[in-house]
Amino acid sequence: MTTLLETSSGAGFAEPAPSPLLLLGQGRDLASERGVECAGALPAASDPDLVERAVAARAALGDRAFVLGHHYQRDEVIRFADVTGDSFKLAREAAARPEAEFVLFCGVHFMAESADILTSDAAQQVVLPDLAAGCSMADMAAIDQVDEAWDVLDDLGLAGRTVPVTYMNSSAAIKAFTGRHGGTVCTSSNAEVALRWAFERADAAGAAEGAGDGAGKILFLPDQHLGRNTAVLQLGIPLDACVVYDPRKPDGGLTEAELAAARVILWRGHCSVHGRFSARNVEAVRAAVPDVTVMVHPECKHEVVTAADQVGSTEFIIRALDAAEPGSSWAIGTELNLVRRLAAQHPELQVHYLDSTVCFCSTMNRIDLPHLVWAMEELVEGRTVNRIVVDADDAHWARVALDQMLALPGL
Known part of the structure; x- marks a missing residue:
């Protein structure tokens, strides 16, 4: 039996009602900051051929x-x-x-x-x-904002013992910033290893400055939830040692004392898809489905992750269902296209979607x-369209950060 999506009441499960997605129109999309233009005719979605x-x-x-x-x-x-x-x-x-x-x-x-x-x-x-x-998450960390945040840390004498770690879901400019400042990129599956490595470097720098043991810091970009969940649940960092830097506010909305005491400075960014899941969704699915295993992505909020049974990357989720016992029930908190595909691939399982509304990644x-x-x-026809070319200097420093990730143990 395969079902998708719970109702908000938890009374039953059904395919969700669709919600509007971003328009996929032809020509210039004036709502997009990138200004898309399709040379020639974009085929109609209704084209039978x-x-x-x-x-x-x-x-x-x-x-x-x-x-x-x-x-x-x-x-x-x-x-x-x-x-x-x-x-x-x-x-x-x-x-x-x-x-x-x-x-x-x-x-x-x-x-x-x-x-x-x-x-x-x-x-x-x-x-x-x-x-x-x-x-949307990658766009929440603009390079000028991140440079300004680093200047704030530098003015307070904290930049020298702060190591940036940026999630793979970030722009090339942010990866380059990370490489320039001696940091690393991470994925949702190796974030723990990346943070341990970064803390070793940051703490060593803090000790060299005479700041004492455990004085190092991590600036985690751009997903606050992945950074918080990894630091608190896998490294044992106290929740109150994780502060959120809001680039829309002076000094990130943090006092000098808060920045000085913090172990992890989390950028105020999140995934618009995974941010929709709530602890109430977990409660509802447990009430409606006996013996259900709740599995969510670490981009979910801290209260959702702590309420779930299993937490892992998309590859982790796929492997878990591939190995699941026939007849077992699962509620998955990640993007809907993937959950639908997994449900279709595993008719021997009961696969439920954790939210009651559509949660496609619209972009x-x-x-x-x-x-x-x-x-x-x-x-x-010999015409290259929509080629992605990263600035050479950004590409160099982003590659430094990516290579550092590749050098981490266990990847």
């Missing part, structure tokens, strides 16, 4: 193209992916295919940036089918079949 056109374009490109599909993508797009995975796995897969002239990244902007950074061959071109496929959903077909057909 759309799948046939996709198959033909993919066949025409052959080994010249390598199509990557993130787990949160629509099924209509995933079916054409050569490899599926999370953001870091896909970036590494791109780097491992230097023979591919084109890397079509069916994901969001920061993922395509990471692929461009990790692909060393300048002739290899990374293409994002819709440039408006951004990430991921901008990559639809018309945009993928358009991008592939343009490449077939």
